[in-house]
Amino acid sequence: MAGSTVSGIGSNIDTQAIVKSLVDAEKVPKQTQINTASQKATTTLSSIGKIQAALDAFRGALDTMGKDSSFTGLTGSSSDEKTATMTASNTASSGSFRLIIDQLAQPSKLSSKNFAGGTSAVVNATNSPTTLTIKQSGKAFDVTVPAGATLQQVRDSINTQFGTSGLSANIQTDANGSRLILTSTKMGTGSDLTLSGTSGLDVGATVVDEPKDALYSIDGVSSVSKTNSIEGALSGVNIKLLATSTLKTNSTTDKNATLITVSTNNTALKSGVKGFLDTYNALMTAMNAETKVTTNLDGSTTAAALTGDSTMRSLQSAIRNEFNALSGTGAFKSLAQFGVTTSSSTGLLTIDDKKWDAAIKTNAADINSMFSGKTGILARMKSATDDFAKSSTGILATRSSTLSESLKDLTKQQSALDERMTLLTNSLSAKYNAMDTLVAQLRQQSTSVMTTLNALNNPKTNN
Structure with a gap:
């Protein structure tokens, strides 16, 4: 064939091509199987890792929201932040208090x-x-x-x-x-x-x-502290003392009080709920990205690595069930009553501002009871995802470990296949080289015989 490489000098046959074809015929099915399995395991492992990271972030956010005052709507303020600052936790109550600082701790x-x-x-x-x-x-x-x-x-x-x-x-x-x-x-x-x-x-x-105690009074009640951070003097309120109180004008003894105020702030309450929605949506978005089916321009579809995955369905179901369950001790026991809706296509949450504003006027206190406590949304969602998120024995961790072991086994299979194909190549090459050598010898013998016969058949010419 024109353009072909002739590797058999004796036989004029491309023995290298023959060997390659025979080796490929033996190798391709197993190589295809290894490649397909490796690609699937790698993409699945990557997707599981992304879900694990998103779930860890979600659970971390739940812990944070459970510790702060996100769902109480309570905010703390100080009338003079050069003298003292304060923060209110989720155990604080509304009220105002007069703080006078006579001495800072040092x-x-x-x-x-x-x-x-x-x-x-x-x-x-x-x-x-x-x-x-x-x-x-x-x-x-x-x-x-x-x-x-x-x-x-x-x-x-x-x-x-x-x-x-x-x-x-x-x-x-x-x-x-x-x-x-x-x-x-x-x-x-x-x-x-x-x-x-x-x-x-x-x-x-x-x-x-010399070391000194902090001396201060709240609403006229004198107190002492070993530090300038006051915790527990007011339930759920942390006060940081920064400077001694100044004297009132034209007075040598009376001091100006700093007003410490804890109040309900509906804007802060809405911000807390939106923070939860954003956290929830971030997890759902990550899961959607790894389970969606994409429609291509030609009308065909492409599945993601975890499309139809039973683990993802179970995780989504566990989270959504806890979100939809009624909770709290107030009249309103569902976020839907505060205008929160779920997209039927993506599962993402949104809030209707008008419905929220109308509901919060009369039922603001219900938000905290819905989210907080052992039976609140935060605790239930954390519990519902425990089996998936455990670092070594969780469902996602176990799957990741299994996939990693599969990749290691596939690497071993690849090494074994490469070694076997090398041996087969060497064996076939040796056989075809031996055949080529034999053909060359036979051709030499044939040429020698024909030369002798031709010499016998040709008459001698007299000079």
Whole structure:
């Protein structure tokens, strides 16, 4: 055939093409099976991974919404945020309170003596390590000061070893030199820092600040706190003290009160519900993307990796059942009564603003009871997805593990197939090469015989 490659010199037959055809005939069915299975397992594993990520995000959002005040509609405000700020949790109640701050809590702060050599001044000039002991509230923190250690090295050692324990070391430098400044995150009376040991850093140390409690009053009731973060003084309200209250004009004793207010805010309540809808829709959108059937321009259809997948149907059903179930202790027990509707084609949720506004005027309190508590929407949805989301034994995790094992097995099958085809190629090549060699020998013999016969048949010519 014109253009063909002749690999058999003796036979003039393309033995390489014959070998390739025979090997392909043996390999193609199994290779097609491996390729198809690998592609399906890979795309399915990728889709399962996307659903797992979306489900984890959904469950994380449920936890967050369950801890904050998303569905109470309560917001907190301070009349003077330079003096105090506040936040209201889901256990707060509406009300206003007068806050007066007489004193902020502060930590203990110490200063070492001055070192004229600055940060590089050697604080241990001996040949042996010494110890600086820092004590607070009966607990001792021992810092080893190596021979030849500088002020900077002592500072770094304190922060490295005891930074997570609430101790902090800094260096203050001026024209006269440097000094080590020690402080603590622990505040309140009785949390004094003291220095001792063999390092000598305690000699000449002075108290910069003495620890103090925060002194404040709410509606005239005096209180004390070891920190400037007040939790529990008002149910569900966290107050952060920032500055002492200012004196009233023309007064030397009376102070201006900061008004702490917890109130119902329908805008905040709607924002909380919309946040839930967005979280729900994000999960449904992710699931739709992996289960949809796409119609092509020619009218044909293309299925996604998880189209018709029973696990996806079960997960969607579990979530939608909990959403549609009635809950709460109020007159309204369904989000549909607040104008929330479900798309029949996508399963996504939307809210009708007019229906919402009308329902919230009379039944705002029902929202919190629908979402919160052990029987609320958030808890039920979290419970309904537990079996799917468990990190190692969940349905999705198990499927991912199975698919990963299948891919590993397919890789082994591919290696075995490649090895078998290599052996077959070598075997067939050897056989055809032997055949080609034999044909070449026979042709040589034939040529030799014909030459001899021709010589015998041709008469000799006389010169």
